Amino acid sequence: MAGSEINNWRAVEGEVRRRIHSRIWKPGELIPNEADLAIEFGCARATVNRALRALAQSGLLDRRRKAGTRVALHPVGKAVLDIPVIRQEIEEGGFRYGYRLLHRATEQAPEGKLNRMRISPPRPLLHVVAVHLADQTPYVAEDRWIDPTVVPTALSAPFATISANEWLLQHTPYTRSDIDFTAVALPSEMAQILGAEPQAAAFLIARTTWDSERAVTAVDLYYAPGYRMKTRL
Amino acid sequence: MAGSEINNWRAVEGEVRRRIHSRIWKPGELIPNEADLAIEFGCARATVNRALRALAQSGLLDRRRKAGTRVALHPVGKAVLDIPVIRQEIEEGGFRYGYRLLHRATEQAPEGKLNRMRISPPRPLLHVVAVHLADQTPYVAEDRWIDPTVVPTALSAPFATISANEWLLQHTPYTRSDIDFTAVALPSEMAQILGAEPQAAAFLIARTTWDSERAVTAVDLYYAPGYRMKTRL
DNA sequence: TGTGTTATTATGTCTGCACATAAAAGCATG
DNA sequence: CATGCTTTTATGTGCAGACATAATAACACA
CATH class of the missing domain: 3.40.1410.10 (Chorismate lyase-like)
Structure with missing residues (x-):
């Protein structure tokens, strides 16, 4: 169990991605709140926040205060596009x-x-x-x-x-x-x-x-x- | 002086934008490091970091470890594009x-x-x-x-x-x-x-x-x- | 029953501190 | 003089704790 610890935000991001990918958390569904995830992963809430924020920005999650975080209904949403120079x-x-x-x-x-x-x-x-x-x-x-x-x-x-x-x-x-x-x-x-x-x-x-x-x-x-x-x- | 304090990351972002915009910091130029900016703005380094990271992501700044942060040479670079759903x-x-x-x-x-x-x-x-x-x-x-x-x-x-x-x-x-x-x-x-x-x-x-x-x-x-x-x- | 107020709750952000890590610059050595 | 090691430094990331804010949910009242 020691080698698989999730204590940096990229690992958290990866794990969340995996759960969405493998449909443990389905589109539209509410995922556990930051505090609970922090406990589960054994890291600070700020770390979970960092990961979820990144995922939200890439369009995979929808987050709203108080309402919680849910898997985006339309995962295909935003792309960072390099405007051609x-x-x-x-x-x-x-x-x-x-x-x-x-x-x-x-x-x-x-x-x-x-x-x-x-x-x-x-x-x-x-x-x-x-x-x-x-x-x-x-x-x-x-x-x-x-x-x-x-x-x-x-x-x-x-x-x-x-x-x-x-x-x-x-x-x-x-x-x-x-x-x-x-x-x-x-x-x-x-x-x-x-x-x-x-x-x-x-x-x-x-x-x-x-x-x-x-x-x-x-x-x-x-x-x-x-x-x-x-x-x- | 009290009303114009820069103590949240959006304010920092805005101020940095302003300085780039008004050419106080010119394209390609190195800007002060996070610690110094934190002192100048009277906020924590993490707050400056958050702002600079956001600016880097939108392509306005180039950051490299140790090398420091500089104003991007090609400000027109990346755009977050909403892929039409x-x-x-x-x-x-x-x-x-x-x-x-x-x-x-x-x-x-x-x-x-x-x-x-x-x-x-x-x-x-x-x-x-x-x-x-x-x-x-x-x-x-x-x-x-x-x-x-x-x-x-x-x-x-x-x-x-x-x-x-x-x-x-x-x-x-x-x-x-x-x-x-x-x-x-x-x-x-x-x-x-x-x-x-x-x-x-x-x-x-x-x-x-x-x-x-x-x-x-x-x-x-x-x-x-x-x-x-x-x-x- | 509808409406306005209040409590609750999840995310948002700030602080201060610490250590990790990449990369440049300096130094020593052959 | 070239090469490789070591130091220095700026960013990257982590933690714990606190308060802010927005929005839902619950409640009280007309």
């Missing part, structure tokens, strides 16, 4: 990363973008179009609008060699962002950049980045057809 | 959830699926095709293969009223799964189910679920064109 993604795939700036101008943004960035009296924005390459072949096309009133220094930034993405990461304060994942038919302009068929189904990540209440930038990332974003949970 | 997703959108079974038979699976499920001597699998409705309109088409040797009871389960998804959640042990997100041109069969144009760009979630080393089921979820999966970070 393009350069990394390409280099991790074993390819040489390349970047090419295709367009850069201050111009009137289409209404859709203005709405997305909640800019109400329309004003000209910095428009950057570029392509990221994996070993010379187009990987993702980037269509970005930047509000120069929020990031004035962007106007003097040369996006020729460094991607706007990386420049912004280094030169703007930390921000929140909204991300949408969709499938779209490739607009002909983007198709041309990617060397793909127009209207082909493309994976699109649309990200809008906020500094408090003001939109810093809105990007559309059109991935070359065939792209898959992978996770496990 | 279809029924919930529909009901949360304010629609009435509906489900219709379209096909259900034990048959030979195409090679692609067998590979995905790592089934080497081909054997017949249970094939279920269904559609999930939001207020009568097709929301997502489900194309699922189940290995009856792993879940024998599935053969006697009537998937007429309850979706295979929910049935499996309730009747299989807890499992891991691989999830891929892609854009595809709608196969004509799925297009018909969804009442959409064939070849239209559709968001596809492909999930393979494992019980240890054996594939329980492989699903393809074809979302009706226009679908957006949203997150923020």
Whole structure:
């Protein structure tokens, strides 16, 4: 019995996982409270708490004060997803990363973008179009609008060699962002950049980045057809 | 000074966020160690630890033993993503959830699926095709293969009223799964189910679920064109 | 019977302390 | 000068005990 003691939170997590897995505790069912589990496992309540909290975060348990802890009804819930940081993604795939700036101008943004960035009296924005390459072949096309009133220094930034993405990461304060994942038919302009068929189904990540209440930038990332974003949970 | 004390981990988290945001601590830079921060904030080191751990998990900090804690170079990294649980997703959108079974038979699976499920001597699998409705309109088409040797009871389960998804959640042990997100041109069969144009760009979630080393089921979820999966970070 | 108040209870969090462990930096040795 | 051991240090984790908070359950009263 000595070797099988459960006195660290990972062991507790494992044991709880096992009981859920083996249906000793069934979905929707209430599990014993922290104090009892602590006694059973022979460890401190804080340790049990740590484990249960981790399990709740990964979506396997539902916890509510006073109501207790129960096995989640929908075990498939949350996943920690690595939002692709393009350069990394390409280099991790074993390819040489390349970047090419295709367009850069201050111009009137289409209404859709203005709405997305909640800019109400329309004003000209910095428009950057570029392509990221994996070993010379187009990987993702980037269509970005930047509000120069929020990031004035962007106007003097040369996006020729460094991607706007990386420049912004280094030169703007930390921000929140909204991300949408969709499938779209490739607009002909983007198709041309990617060397793909127009209207082909493309994976699109649309990200809008906020500094408090003001939109810093809105990007559309059109991935070359065939792209898959992978996770496990 | 009394009202602004930082004595709970959320306050610590907030303060650290603020300092990163306002570039007091710049990307890549080392921040003070836990003990010092604890003294500065007037709280226990465990409290600082809790906050920094949370920030590290959300990708804002990089921590390594002995090396210390530094502001992440690529603040845009990880997001906790809610993997859509279809029924919930529909009901949360304010629609009435509906489900219709379209096909259900034990048959030979195409090679692609067998590979995905790592089934080497081909054997017949249970094939279920269904559609999930939001207020009568097709929301997502489900194309699922189940290995009856792993879940024998599935053969006697009537998937007429309850979706295979929910049935499996309730009747299989807890499992891991691989999830891929892609854009595809709608196969004509799925297009018909969804009442959409064939070849239209559709968001596809492909999930393979494992019980240890054996594939329980492989699903393809074809979302009706226009679908957006949203997150923020 | 319905409703508002109170008690109970399970989780949430803080404190202060201790020891474990990984990794960097320094030191010694060949 | 390279290599391997030792020290130092920052994070990781453990414990016991206490109080906070939210939400259910029980109760009393109109």
